[in-house]
Amino acid sequence: MPANPAPVLAFHAHHALLPQGWARNVRIVCAGGTVQSVESEVAAQPGDTALAIALPGLGNLHSHAFQRGMAGLTEIGGRSGDSFWSWRELMYRFLAHLQPEAVQAIAEQAYVEMLESGFTRVGEFHYLHHAPDGTPYADRAEMAARIAAAAQGSGIGLTLLPVFYAHADFGGAPPNPAQRRLLHDVDGFAQLLDGCRQALRGQDDAVLGIAPHSLRAVTGEELAALLPLNSGPVHIHIAEQTREVDACVAWSGLRPVRWLYEHAAVDERWCLVHATHVDDDEVQRILASRAVVGLCPITEANLGDGLFPMQAFARGGGRFGVGSDSNVLIDAAEELRLLEYGQRLQLRGRNVLAPQEGVSSGRWLFEQSLHGAAQALGVGCGLQPGAPADVVELDPQHPAMIARDGDALLDSWVFAARNGAVRSVWRGGRELVRHGRHLQRDAVAARFAQALRGVLNAAN
CATH class of the missing domain: 3.20.20.140 (Metal-dependent hydrolases)
Structure with missing residues (x-):
């Protein structure tokens, strides 16, 4: 992944789990890989990245x-x-x-x-x-x-x-x-x-x-x-x-x-x-x-x-x-x-x-x-100012998430969901996972396959 500083960006989440609890219409501004500000019950602004259900990584x-x-x-x-x-x-x-x-x-x-x-x-x-x-x-x-x-x-x-x-x-x-x-x-x-x-x-x-x-x-x-x-x-x-x-x-x-x-x-x-x-x-x-x-x-x-x-x-x-x-x-x-x-x-x-x-x-x-x-x-956490801009989005259309709200979202993710419940992941303000797949998955998997075949062939 690029080593350049993470850009300034903002998320607007329909639901977000904040340190004080669940909140709606949450705007999270990030810069330099960290969260700069968090506001609840606010409208999205032009250029905001829309998220459905936002959790801290x-x-x-x-x-x-x-x-x-x-x-x-x-x-x-x-x-x-x-x-x-x-x-x-x-x-x-x-x-x-x-x-x-x-x-x-x-x-x-x-x-x-x-x-x-x-x-x-x-x-x-x-x-x-x-x-x-x-x-x-x-x-x-x-x-x-x-x-x-x-x-x-x-x-x-x-x-x-x-x-x-x-x-x-x-x-x-x-x-x-x-x-x-x-x-x-x-x-x-x-x-x-x-x-x-x-x-x-x-x-x-x-x-x-x-x-x-x-x-x-x-x-x-x-x-x-x-x-x-x-x-x-x-x-x-x-x-x-x-x-x-x-x-x-x-x-x-x-x-x-x-x-x-x-x-x-x-x-x-x-x-x-x-x-x-x-x-x-x-x-x-x-x-x-x-x-x-x-x-x-x-x-x-x-x-x-x-x-x-x-x-x-x-x-x-x-x-x-x-x-x-x-x-x-x-x-x-x-x-x-x-x-x-x-x-x-x-x-x-x-x-x-x-x-x-x-x-x-x-x-x-x-x-x-x-x-x-x-x-x-040795790090901070949570969707709050000063914490890493690490955000996980759950997919509200996943079968386990239908018609869920608040804590039922986490209960359903932990106890009722399987593959596909995580829709996107941002780490340090950079998008790494989109529609459930890492953006570099194919290239990484190809290198893994080649390396593992070599190791297992040598071991046999």
């Missing part, structure tokens, strides 16, 4: 973009004990054949699909750093630059989260050969961060964070050395699997989230990805720190992770957002839907997360995820 707070290329290739039944850990071995085999050009092509395809579903910014938890034999590229940030190029090509907003990975298990266990493309020491990671800053130049609203991969991959001493290297968001995988919890207790006597809070100053910068298996004390620690929990319901279901205690967390005012993680299926509304449905199945009730009677589940899920993801990704 949603952040995707956790993605491993390259895994989009292996979606659907790990669903073979019959193996005893198939789990996250056996899935991970297949992922390592796929990862071994990825070259920089393929990583860029696969990431760009994933980002196009994110935009088409209503995600307008991605938190890329980026851990594929080195050549297949583990040797750093001449430019240590070669792979990060490919991610940045994919984001720029698709137009999606990027919060880049380079991952520090050094060990195979708790206590500083030596890494295994399959992990050699991921590994750094602290000094090498500092150099990587410098390269990432260079790679993000020219993307004015890009954000750089850091991602200690997990307590399995990072020692306490390394974690303490990493945190001062960058002032942006801090994301970490934690307590995703019961085996991980058991191993942490065996090593330290503490559960993972408890260990983290006793050894690091966790605050609003932090995003605890998954945090699936937490006890009541750990939930209270997360609430008190005002950290964001990053939930990835589609991937967590695909991997058989389990269910985060979402109702108790929500009742305490917990902050959360959703992410597409393994990108096995990219669908913003489906992440929200499955987050609620998983809790309904566990608690055997309906509308179990909305905090009080009369509150729309769809709107509550959307707004809470909007704010949680924005916090975790």
Whole structure:
């Protein structure tokens, strides 16, 4: 997509979801990629872009973009004990054949699909750093630059989260050969961060964070050395699997989230990805720190992770957002839907997360995820002055939207719609999706197909 500053433009929306609630006949003026002014109950002016149902763009707070290329290739039944850990071995085999050009092509395809579903910014938890034999590229940030190029090509907003990975298990266990493309020491990671800053130049609203991969991959001493290297968001995988919890207790006597809070100053910068298996004390620690929990319901279901205690967390005012993680299926509304449905199945009730009677589940899920993801990704949000000019338009002619108004629009999008409900997407004031299709979809899909055939042929 062009790197020129976004033009001045104005939208006129018949319905728009503003921070204070739904409004009609809303005029939104944008310049330089941000919202400048918002007025309700006003007439359109000549040149305004007409929108039917306008929502703020949603952040995707956790993605491993390259895994989009292996979606659907790990669903073979019959193996005893198939789990996250056996899935991970297949992922390592796929990862071994990825070259920089393929990583860029696969990431760009994933980002196009994110935009088409209503995600307008991605938190890329980026851990594929080195050549297949583990040797750093001449430019240590070669792979990060490919991610940045994919984001720029698709137009999606990027919060880049380079991952520090050094060990195979708790206590500083030596890494295994399959992990050699991921590994750094602290000094090498500092150099990587410098390269990432260079790679993000020219993307004015890009954000750089850091991602200690997990307590399995990072020692306490390394974690303490990493945190001062960058002032942006801090994301970490934690307590995703019961085996991980058991191993942490065996090593330290503490559960993972408890260990983290006793050894690091966790605050609003932090995003605890998954945090699936937490006890009541750990939930209270997360609430008190005002950290964001990053939930990835589609991937967590695909991997058989389990269910985060979402109702108790929500009742305490917990902050959360959703992410597409393994990108096995990219669908913003489906992440929200499955987050609620998983809790309904566990608690055997309906509308179990909305905090009080009369509150729309769809709107509550959307707004809470909007704010949680924005916090975790280091940006503002909402259709309000100073926020990014990220606008998603729903199609009022979609079967799920007929004769809907107000909160029923969000309830219908989240729980009753499928493909085609998102009509257009504007990111940073630029139109990227029209009539449900990304403007560069055909060219991106062709590059993806060519790259993926090469990767899969090499792997077979």
